[in-house]
Amino acid sequence: MMEMKNERDELLQKQKTMDYDILDKILDGIGDLGSEQVKAFALICLCMVLYSATHVAYVFTAMDLDVRCLVPECDGSSPKYDPWWLSNAVPFDDDNKPERCSMYAHVNTSGVDNCTANAFDINHIVKCNSYVFQNDEHYLGREFNMLCNDSKWKLTLVGTLNTVGMFFGLLITGVISDKYGRKFVLLVGISSCGVVGVIKAFSPTFEWFCFFEFLEAVLAAGSYGCGFILGVELVTPKKRALTGCISCCCYALGEVVIAAVAWAVMDWKMILYLVYGPSIFVIFLWWTIPESIRWYLSKGRIEEPKKILRRFAQANGKQISEESLDKLKLILKEQQELHESVSFLDMLKSMPLFLRFLNCSFCWVTCAFLFYGMTLNSVTLSSNSYLDFIYISLTEIPAYCCSVYIANRIGRKYSMSLSYALTAVSCFAFIFVNKDTGWLHILVYCLGKFGATSAFILIYVMASEVFPTSLRHTTMGVCSMIGRLGSVASPQIPLLSDLWKPLPLVLFTSLAAVSALSSLLFPETLNLKLPDTIKEAERIGSKSTNNEQ
Secondary structure (H helix, E strand, O other): OHHHHHHHHHHHHHHHHHHHHHHHHHHHHHOOOOHHHHHHHHHHHHHHHHHHHHHOOHHHHOOOOOEEEOOOOOOOOOOOOOOOOHHHHOOEOOOOOEOOOEEEEEOOOOOOOOOOHHHEEEEEEEEOOOEEEOOOOEOHHHHOOOOOHHHHHHHHHHHHHHHHHHHHHHHHHHHHHHHHOHHHHHHHHHHHHHHHHHHHOOOOOHHHHHHHHHHHHHHHOOHHHHHHHHHHOOOOHHHHHHHHHHHHHHHHHHHHHHHHHHHHHOEHHHHHHHHHHHHHHHHHHHHOOOOOHHHHHHOOOOHHHHHHHHHHHHHOOOOOOHHHHHOHHHHHHHHHHOOOOOOHHHHHOOHHHHHHHHHHHHHHHHHHHHHHHHHHHHHHOOOOHHHHHHHHHHHHHHHHHHHHHHHHHHOHHHHHHHHHHHHHHHHHHHHOOOHHHOHHHHHHHHHHHHHHHHHHHHHHHHHHHOOOHHHHHHHHHHHHHHHHHHHHHHHHHHHHHHHOOOHHHHHHHHHHHHHHHHHHHOOOOOOOOOOOOHHHHHHOOOHHHHHHO
16 A cells, blocks of 8 residues: 555656746746846845844843952942952952952951952952943843843843744744745744844843743744745756855855944844844835745646746846746646645654654754854854854855855765764864964864854755655754754853853764764765655665666
């Protein structure tokens, strides 16, 4: 019975693939990147930059600050963060930084200079209520008096709530996207996120801020994925790799934008106004960005795709016949007739695919933990958190460009394994690199982020090529959801460093090294036909499959 289902599924999927080639041929006849397509894609990229900036804004709004106690007997009206007498009055931690909320008790002894070592009792440590900040930064810790180490978990909670909100949001945005369209999720999601973000600036308490942080993440979840889909569907197949790479780079540019804005204003409310404010207005791009043609066809609508294709053709100076457009009905017919006969559970009954699914999920968790964890940890690398974050974000751009090229040269699984290995070696080496080395310190860390970014995009490629067509989207969605566990845990990285300074890097190294080995268990899919059925997926990478290709 299962074999009959697989055979029928294979025939339906091959027919579906053939029909979708009709749309690709129409796009190819219209031309590559014409003016209408470029304009639409540019606006989609703008949306993705804004999405990225808002998505990681919590890195700075909830950033930990360098602060020390105000010593009334020594600090004047304009106190400095590191005066000459500071070690006499305040205990220092293992990183040679003054402790945040503790100072030595002052000894009221006549004839003793108020700021010398003899003026303080190092055996008597007291808490303080007034503080001196290293920089003129005003973030959540300062706003809601969460400056001491016992409140540090609250700041990391902001990032965790953001990723948890994304997790729950992805559960519903897929359904909304299928019902109302990709453009709806992209524009309404980002715009509503902007509204909530601006409201968040008026939060009266930290609890209200956390609520809006969670709500904003739920609303924006799925926006990036829908923007990516809209972008690659605007062009011919040979240009999709280019538009996909540019879309990924837009995420990195958004990270650079939020770091630059935060560096310029150093105030959490101004960051929200300047980044979330413009996001509100993306809803007005509704009449400029076209909806996904494939989504229209999946909903049984054919007139809207015809209008879009005619507009593209006219802008490119091409002629498109009604006969060609009428062929879209073949896709429409197939969409109505196609019925999935194999479930996700059926796939898991296959031991090779079940083990492949577990491996893919583990690698996805590692990717998310490394990518977001190294991004968040980058603000602690040196005295300039903003510049460090920009360096680390810009590292993603060459990683996106190089990873796909290398994967097409040496294969998917070897490229992914090397990416994890690069991260493991770099993170391990970083433990022993002294901060005083300057550029070398940042370079080693950037190499680790380069590897993590490459592995992240390659896991998408691998997952899209090792599972059957009928279950590919579902399987990738489940792997991605499981992978969110890594991004949920990543904001807690700063707390691990309080237990043991190298602990985050040791954890990065260990997970990356294990994933580098487990990546080799995947079948090689370079230049192979995508599997349409469970049987084909089981055989992928075997010698017989390679010979057939």
